[in-house]
Amino acid sequence: xxxPVKLPIEFYNREVKSVAKSxxxxxxxxxxDDLVMSGIIVEVEAYNGKGDEASxxxxxxxxxxxxxxxxxxxxxxxxxxGMHFCANVVTGKEGFGAAVxxxxxxxxxxxxxxxxxxxxxxxxxHKELINLCxxxxxxxQAFSIIREQNGINLSGDxxxxxxxxxIPTSKIVSTPRIGIKKSIDLLWRYYxxxxxxxxxx
DNA sequence: ATCAAGATTACCT
DNA sequence: GGTAATCTTGATA
Numbered sequence: 001x002x003x004p005v006k007l008p009i010e011f012y013n014r015e016v017k018s019v020a021k022s023x024x025x026x027x028x029x030x031x032x033d034d035l036v037m038s039g040i041i042v043e044v045e046a047y048n049g050k051g052d053e054a055s056x057x058x059x060x061x062x063x064x065x066x067x068x069x070x071x072x073x074x075x076x077x078x079x080x081x082g083m084h085f086c087a088n089v090v091t092g093k094e095g096f097g098a099a100v101x102x103x104x105x106x107x108x109x110x111x112x113x114x115x116x117x118x119x120x121x122x123x124x125x126h127k128e129l130i131n132l133c134x135x136x137x138x139x140x141q142a143f144s145i146i147r148e149q150n151g152i153n154l155s156g157d158x159x160x161x162x163x164x165x166x167i168p169t170s171k172i173v174s175t176p177r178i179g180i181k182k183s184i185d186l187l188w189r190y191y192x193x194x195x196x197x198x199x200x201x
Numbered sequence: 202a203t204c205a206a207g208a209t210t211a212c213c214t
Numbered sequence: 215g216g217t218a219a220t221c222t223t224g225a226t227a
Contacts, residue, residue, distance in 0.1 A: 047208075054208070056208075059225095062223080078223095137208095178208075180207095
């Protein structure tokens with residue numbers, strides 16, 4: 001087995017749709033001391049800094065979205081619907097306001113912890129495993145990501161993403177983004193074809 | 202100050 | 215397929 005290495009800042013400092021597609025197949029890791037949770041990123045969405053009406057950054061910087069306008073390679077966490085958190089990776093140059101929403105993860109390590117966070121029990125059925133991280137708010141609940149993690153540097157040791165081989169273009173499916181009412185013509189949602197941990201076909 | 206919408210989810214028929 | 219839950223945020227006055 002090869003040495004896993006954290007994605008460098010240059011990885012994130014690129015055009016948001018390229019980063020989004022490249023993030024598929026990479027390993028998302030959350031570490032708390034000796035506790036490790038991880039999984040394969042299988043579904044993402046790109047939100048651009050310019051000309052994207054569905055993006056939080058569309059109307060300029062606010063207190064809520066300021067991390068989105070910060071440096072690439074940091075985590076943008078927001079609260080929505082009065083009860084859910086969603087996690088994004090900031091991309092591109094500082095001040096641009098682009099980010100990739102992580103929508104689904106195939107669990108690998110720390111599944112009993114992920115399960116406890118989501119379902120308040122360690123042993124789960126196959127159905128519950130599929131349902132563990134197949135949605136942006138489910139990921140945050142499973143990985144214990146809240147307001148506190150907003151702005152975290154992905155070069156650090158608490159939350160980071162490990163490199164892994166690129167998913168070939170032939171295995172990447174593009175669709176409209178989920179749950180938005182503007183810019184629905186843009187096919188900026190990407191997921192790994194035939195992966196059972198994707199949120200929706 | 203007020204208010205409507207929201208990058209969702211779980212549970213219902 | 216439909217909708218309640220739940221509250222922060224940003225826009226408007």
